[in-house]
Amino acid sequence: xxxxxxxxxxxxxxxxxxxxxxxxxxxxxxxxxxxxxxxxxxxxxxxxxxxxxxxxxxxxxxxxxxxxxxxxxxxxxxxxxxxxxxxxxxxxxxxxxxxxxxxxxxxxxxxxxxxxxxxxxxxxxxxxxxxxxxxxxxxxxxxxxxxxxxxxxxxxxxxxxxxxxxxxxxxxxxxxxxxxxxxxxxxxxxxxxxxxxxxxxxxxxxxxxx
Numbered sequence: 001x002x003x004x005x006x007x008x009x010x011x012x013x014x015x016x017x018x019x020x021x022x023x024x025x026x027x028x029x030x031x032x033x034x035x036x037x038x039x040x041x042x043x044x045x046x047x048x049x050x051x052x053x054x055x056x057x058x059x060x061x062x063x064x065x066x067x068x069x070x071x072x073x074x075x076x077x078x079x080x081x082x083x084x085x086x087x088x089x090x091x092x093x094x095x096x097x098x099x100x101x102x103x104x105x106x107x108x109x110x111x112x113x114x115x116x117x118x119x120x121x122x123x124x125x126x127x128x129x130x131x132x133x134x135x136x137x138x139x140x141x142x143x144x145x146x147x148x149x150x151x152x153x154x155x156x157x158x159x160x161x162x163x164x165x166x167x168x169x170x171x172x173x174x175x176x177x178x179x180x181x182x183x184x185x186x187x188x189x190x191x192x193x194x195x196x197x198x199x200x201x202x203x204x205x206x207x208x209x210x
Contacts, residue, residue: 072145079156
């Protein structure tokens with residue numbers, strides 16, 4: 001049963017590769033042939049030249065790296081504040097933040113577009129957000145809405161809360177404040193344990209497959 005299910009799942013990928021090697025006549029003929037009688041590997045070169053895919057990949061890499069970096073920076077700061085700082089309304093504010101995870105992306109699309117299009121004093125806009133295009137048609141239109149992640153705030157908050165108070169007290173004895181503790185102790189530990197968990201899972205997965 002598992003073998004049959006695997007064949008069903010993998011067949012669309014096989015069919016995609018098989019069709020990509022066919023001529024146009026073979027691709028549209030009926031009934032379709034499973035294998036091409038005359039494979040055309042040059043189809044890949046033709047497809048690559050059909051559009052500036054190199055630029056597309058560069059755009060994707062820039063947006064992905066920028067979004068991840070900003071999200072980690074802002075999310076880690078917010079998570080540390082929720083985990084280690086005491087301020088009025090901390091609990092309700094965190095609940096409101098987590099509640100945004102239940103809002104579907106489709107609901108956010110139009111408000112995000114309106115905000116990006118009418119940011120005041122950006123992209124030719126006046127102080128009321130009119131007259132220009134804001135961040136529309138720029139990289140930042142795809143980066144700014146995702147510069148902070150409630151899910152990342154939640155995960156990092158849980159980790160920061162798991163750090164023993166002895167670490168913070170020892171840092172205080174050495175004259176470190178909250179900012180120094182965050183930069184020199186909390187954040188490096190989060191990076192270390194995150195990488196450790198990633199590599200351990202990879203090793204375990206490799207050993208299980210072996």
